[in-house]
Amino acid sequence: MITGDDMESKRIAAERAVEYIEDGMIVGLGTGSTAYWAIQKIGERMKEGLDIRAIATSNQSESLAKAIGISLVSFSDIKAVDVTIDGADEVDRQWNVIKGGGGALLREKIVAAASKQLIIIIDERKLVDRLGEFPLPVEIVQFGYEMTMHKLTELGCRPILREKDKKPFMTDNGNYIIDCEFGSIEKPVELHKEINMIPGVVDNGLFIHMADQVIVGFEDGSVKELRRMV
Numbered sequence: 001m002i003t004g005d006d007m008e009s010k011r012i013a014a015e016r017a018v019e020y021i022e023d024g025m026i027v028g029l030g031t032g033s034t035a036y037w038a039i040q041k042i043g044e045r046m047k048e049g050l051d052i053r054a055i056a057t058s059n060q061s062e063s064l065a066k067a068i069g070i071s072l073v074s075f076s077d078i079k080a081v082d083v084t085i086d087g088a089d090e091v092d093r094q095w096n097v098i099k100g101g102g103g104a105l106l107r108e109k110i111v112a113a114a115s116k117q118l119i120i121i122i123d124e125r126k127l128v129d130r131l132g133e134f135p136l137p138v139e140i141v142q143f144g145y146e147m148t149m150h151k152l153t154e155l156g157c158r159p160i161l162r163e164k165d166k167k168p169f170m171t172d173n174g175n176y177i178i179d180c181e182f183g184s185i186e187k188p189v190e191l192h193k194e195i196n197m198i199p200g201v202v203d204n205g206l207f208i209h210m211a212d213q214v215i216v217g218f219e220d221g222s223v224k225e226l227r228r229m230v
Protein backbone atom coordinates (compact mmCIF):
# COMPACT_ATOMS: atom_id res chain seq x y z
CA MET A 1 0.00 0.00 0.00
CA ILE A 2 1.36 3.41 -0.95
CA THR A 3 0.95 5.87 1.89
CA GLY A 4 1.62 9.58 1.93
CA ASP A 5 4.90 8.86 3.72
CA ASP A 6 6.03 6.50 0.95
CA MET A 7 5.28 9.19 -1.58
CA GLU A 8 7.29 11.72 0.39
CA SER A 9 10.26 9.30 0.71
CA LYS A 10 10.20 8.80 -3.05
CA ARG A 11 10.03 12.53 -3.70
CA ILE A 12 12.98 13.43 -1.51
CA ALA A 13 15.19 10.70 -3.00
CA ALA A 14 14.24 11.83 -6.50
CA GLU A 15 14.94 15.48 -5.78
CA ARG A 16 18.38 14.68 -4.35
CA ALA A 17 19.26 12.78 -7.54
CA VAL A 18 18.25 15.72 -9.72
CA GLU A 19 20.99 17.76 -8.01
CA TYR A 20 23.49 15.73 -10.06
CA ILE A 21 22.14 17.09 -13.35
CA GLU A 22 24.14 19.85 -14.99
CA ASP A 23 23.71 22.10 -18.00
CA GLY A 24 24.30 20.46 -21.35
CA MET A 25 23.62 16.90 -20.15
CA ILE A 26 21.57 14.25 -21.89
CA VAL A 27 19.38 12.83 -19.13
CA GLY A 28 17.62 9.45 -19.07
CA LEU A 29 14.14 9.73 -17.59
CA GLY A 30 13.06 6.67 -15.64
CA THR A 31 9.55 5.30 -15.26
CA GLY A 32 7.22 4.94 -12.28
CA SER A 33 6.00 6.80 -9.25
CA THR A 34 9.51 7.66 -7.98
CA ALA A 35 10.89 8.70 -11.37
CA TYR A 36 7.77 10.88 -11.67
CA TRP A 37 9.16 13.16 -8.96
CA ALA A 38 12.53 13.37 -10.68
CA ILE A 39 10.89 14.39 -13.94
CA GLN A 40 8.81 17.02 -12.14
CA LYS A 41 11.93 18.42 -10.46
CA ILE A 42 13.85 18.49 -13.75
CA GLY A 43 10.94 20.47 -15.21
CA GLU A 44 11.15 22.94 -12.31
CA ARG A 45 14.91 23.34 -12.70
CA MET A 46 14.48 23.92 -16.43
CA LYS A 47 12.08 26.77 -15.68
CA GLU A 48 14.90 28.25 -13.58
CA GLY A 49 17.30 27.97 -16.53
CA LEU A 50 18.71 24.42 -16.52
CA ASP A 51 19.51 23.48 -20.11
CA ILE A 52 19.32 19.74 -20.76
CA ARG A 53 17.80 17.31 -23.22
CA ALA A 54 16.28 14.02 -22.20
CA ILE A 55 15.49 10.52 -23.39
CA ALA A 56 12.48 8.68 -21.97
CA THR A 57 12.30 5.04 -20.88
CA SER A 58 8.57 4.65 -21.57
CA ASN A 59 5.64 6.22 -23.37
CA GLN A 60 4.35 7.27 -19.94
CA SER A 61 7.51 9.21 -19.07
CA GLU A 62 7.68 10.63 -22.57
CA SER A 63 4.14 12.06 -22.22
CA LEU A 64 4.94 13.48 -18.81
CA ALA A 65 8.16 15.08 -20.05
CA LYS A 66 6.38 16.60 -23.04
CA ALA A 67 3.62 17.96 -20.83
CA ILE A 68 6.11 19.84 -18.69
CA GLY A 69 8.21 21.09 -21.58
CA ILE A 70 11.33 18.91 -21.36
CA SER A 71 12.94 18.61 -24.79
CA LEU A 72 13.35 15.01 -25.85
CA VAL A 73 15.86 13.26 -28.06
CA SER A 74 16.06 9.74 -29.46
CA PHE A 75 19.04 7.43 -29.93
CA SER A 76 19.43 8.66 -33.51
CA ASP A 77 20.39 12.07 -32.06
CA ILE A 78 22.91 10.99 -29.40
CA LYS A 79 25.86 8.69 -28.76
CA ALA A 80 25.44 8.31 -24.99
CA VAL A 81 23.35 9.39 -22.03
CA ASP A 82 25.16 11.36 -19.30
CA VAL A 83 22.98 10.39 -16.38
CA THR A 84 19.81 8.35 -15.92
CA ILE A 85 17.62 8.62 -12.86
CA ASP A 86 15.25 5.71 -12.36
CA GLY A 87 13.29 3.93 -9.66
CA ALA A 88 13.44 0.25 -8.69
CA ASP A 89 11.34 -2.43 -7.04
CA GLU A 90 14.10 -3.99 -4.95
CA VAL A 91 17.79 -3.19 -4.37
CA ASP A 92 20.20 -5.50 -2.55
CA ARG A 93 23.43 -4.60 -0.77
CA GLN A 94 25.55 -5.22 -3.86
CA TRP A 95 23.24 -2.86 -5.74
CA ASN A 96 21.72 -5.57 -7.85
CA VAL A 97 18.27 -4.38 -8.71
CA ILE A 98 14.85 -5.67 -9.71
CA LYS A 99 12.95 -3.36 -12.04
CA GLY A 100 9.89 -3.67 -14.23
CA GLY A 101 7.01 -3.36 -11.79
CA GLY A 102 5.55 -0.86 -14.24
CA GLY A 103 6.44 -2.98 -17.26
CA ALA A 104 9.13 -0.64 -18.59
CA LEU A 105 12.19 -2.80 -17.90
CA LEU A 106 13.38 -3.24 -21.49
CA ARG A 107 13.57 0.41 -22.46
CA GLU A 108 14.87 1.20 -19.00
CA LYS A 109 17.70 -1.29 -19.45
CA ILE A 110 18.57 -0.02 -22.93
CA VAL A 111 18.77 3.56 -21.62
CA ALA A 112 20.66 2.47 -18.48
CA ALA A 113 23.21 0.56 -20.56
CA ALA A 114 23.77 3.68 -22.67
CA SER A 115 24.29 5.83 -19.58
CA LYS A 116 27.58 6.99 -18.11
CA GLN A 117 25.86 7.11 -14.72
CA LEU A 118 22.75 5.31 -13.46
CA ILE A 119 21.25 6.72 -10.27
CA ILE A 120 18.63 4.50 -8.66
CA ILE A 121 16.11 6.27 -6.43
CA ILE A 122 14.01 4.35 -3.93
CA ASP A 123 12.16 4.62 -0.68
CA GLU A 124 13.49 2.60 2.24
CA ARG A 125 11.02 -0.27 1.79
CA LYS A 126 12.79 -1.33 -1.41
CA LEU A 127 16.12 -2.12 0.31
CA VAL A 128 16.52 -5.86 0.81
CA ASP A 129 19.17 -8.33 1.94
CA ARG A 130 18.23 -10.70 -0.84
CA LEU A 131 16.28 -10.05 -4.04
CA GLY A 132 13.20 -12.01 -4.99
CA GLU A 133 10.36 -11.24 -2.67
CA PHE A 134 9.16 -8.89 -5.39
CA PRO A 135 8.16 -11.08 -8.36
CA LEU A 136 10.77 -10.71 -11.11
CA PRO A 137 9.23 -9.20 -14.27
CA VAL A 138 10.31 -10.88 -17.51
CA GLU A 139 9.42 -9.39 -20.90
CA ILE A 140 8.62 -12.06 -23.48
CA VAL A 141 7.31 -12.10 -27.05
CA GLN A 142 3.70 -13.15 -27.51
CA PHE A 143 4.41 -16.10 -29.79
CA GLY A 144 4.62 -19.32 -27.80
CA TYR A 145 4.25 -17.54 -24.50
CA GLU A 146 2.82 -20.63 -22.79
CA MET A 147 6.01 -22.56 -23.62
CA THR A 148 8.20 -19.66 -22.48
CA MET A 149 6.28 -19.63 -19.19
CA HIS A 150 6.85 -23.37 -18.84
CA LYS A 151 10.59 -22.89 -19.34
CA LEU A 152 10.57 -20.20 -16.64
CA THR A 153 8.93 -22.68 -14.25
CA GLU A 154 11.94 -24.95 -14.74
CA LEU A 155 14.12 -22.22 -13.22
CA GLY A 156 12.22 -22.57 -9.95
CA CYS A 157 9.59 -19.86 -10.05
CA ARG A 158 5.84 -19.56 -10.30
CA PRO A 159 5.28 -17.52 -13.48
CA ILE A 160 2.20 -15.34 -13.74
CA LEU A 161 1.09 -13.66 -16.96
CA ARG A 162 0.56 -10.00 -16.04
CA GLU A 163 -2.93 -8.75 -16.86
CA LYS A 164 -4.60 -5.39 -17.19
CA ASP A 165 -8.38 -5.07 -17.53
CA LYS A 166 -8.59 -8.87 -17.71
CA LYS A 167 -6.36 -8.98 -20.81
CA PRO A 168 -2.62 -9.65 -21.01
CA PHE A 169 -0.71 -6.49 -20.11
CA MET A 170 1.14 -5.18 -23.16
CA THR A 171 4.47 -3.39 -22.89
CA ASP A 172 5.38 -0.33 -24.96
CA ASN A 173 7.16 -2.81 -27.23
CA GLY A 174 4.08 -4.96 -27.82
CA ASN A 175 5.29 -7.81 -25.61
CA TYR A 176 3.92 -9.61 -22.55
CA ILE A 177 5.24 -9.48 -18.99
CA ILE A 178 5.56 -12.61 -16.87
CA ASP A 179 5.90 -11.92 -13.15
CA CYS A 180 8.09 -14.70 -11.77
CA GLU A 181 7.58 -15.51 -8.11
CA PHE A 182 10.91 -16.83 -6.84
CA GLY A 183 10.42 -15.86 -3.21
CA SER A 184 14.17 -15.50 -2.88
CA ILE A 185 16.88 -15.22 -5.52
CA GLU A 186 20.14 -16.79 -4.36
CA LYS A 187 22.27 -16.15 -7.45
CA PRO A 188 21.03 -13.11 -9.36
CA VAL A 189 23.99 -13.01 -11.76
CA GLU A 190 23.44 -16.60 -12.89
CA LEU A 191 19.66 -16.29 -12.94
CA HIS A 192 19.84 -13.21 -15.14
CA LYS A 193 21.80 -15.18 -17.74
CA GLU A 194 19.67 -18.32 -17.50
CA ILE A 195 16.43 -16.43 -18.02
CA ASN A 196 17.73 -14.50 -21.00
CA MET A 197 18.84 -17.73 -22.68
CA ILE A 198 15.25 -18.97 -22.92
CA PRO A 199 13.95 -18.49 -26.48
CA GLY A 200 11.04 -16.03 -26.39
CA VAL A 201 12.50 -14.00 -23.53
CA VAL A 202 13.37 -10.46 -24.54
CA ASP A 203 14.90 -9.40 -21.22
CA ASN A 204 14.31 -9.64 -17.51
CA GLY A 205 14.09 -7.09 -14.72
CA LEU A 206 17.40 -7.95 -13.05
CA PHE A 207 19.82 -5.05 -13.43
CA ILE A 208 23.18 -6.56 -12.51
CA HIS A 209 26.11 -4.25 -11.74
CA MET A 210 24.41 -1.40 -13.55
CA ALA A 211 23.65 1.05 -10.75
CA ASP A 212 26.38 3.61 -10.04
CA GLN A 213 24.59 5.24 -7.16
CA VAL A 214 21.59 4.43 -4.96
CA ILE A 215 19.70 7.20 -3.21
CA VAL A 216 17.19 6.25 -0.53
CA GLY A 217 14.43 8.38 0.96
CA PHE A 218 13.34 7.55 4.51
CA GLU A 219 10.00 8.10 6.19
CA ASP A 220 11.62 10.38 8.77
CA GLY A 221 12.42 12.80 5.94
CA SER A 222 16.13 11.94 5.64
CA VAL A 223 17.92 10.96 2.44
CA LYS A 224 20.95 8.65 2.23
CA GLU A 225 23.33 8.08 -0.64
CA LEU A 226 24.32 4.45 -0.08
CA ARG A 227 27.72 2.82 -0.17
CA ARG A 228 27.95 -0.38 -2.10
CA MET A 229 28.88 -3.55 -0.17
CA VAL A 230 30.88 -5.55 -2.70
Ligand SMILES: O=C[C@H](O)[C@H](O)[C@H](O)COP(=O)(O)O
Binding pocket: 030, 031, 032, 033, 034, 035, 086, 087, 088, 089, 098, 099, 100, 101, 102, 103, 104, 105, 108
Ligand atom coordinates in the same frame (compact mmCIF):
# COMPACT_ATOMS: atom_id res chain seq x y z
O1 LIG B 1 8.76 -0.68 -14.97
C1 LIG B 1 8.85 0.14 -14.08
C2 LIG B 1 10.07 0.54 -13.42
O2 LIG B 1 11.10 -0.40 -13.40
C3 LIG B 1 9.93 1.30 -12.13
O3 LIG B 1 11.03 2.15 -12.05
C4 LIG B 1 9.86 0.42 -10.89
O4 LIG B 1 8.81 -0.51 -11.02
C5 LIG B 1 9.67 1.26 -9.62
O5 LIG B 1 8.45 1.92 -9.69
P1 LIG B 1 7.93 2.89 -8.54
O6 LIG B 1 8.90 4.00 -8.44
O7 LIG B 1 6.58 3.33 -9.01
O8 LIG B 1 7.84 2.09 -7.28
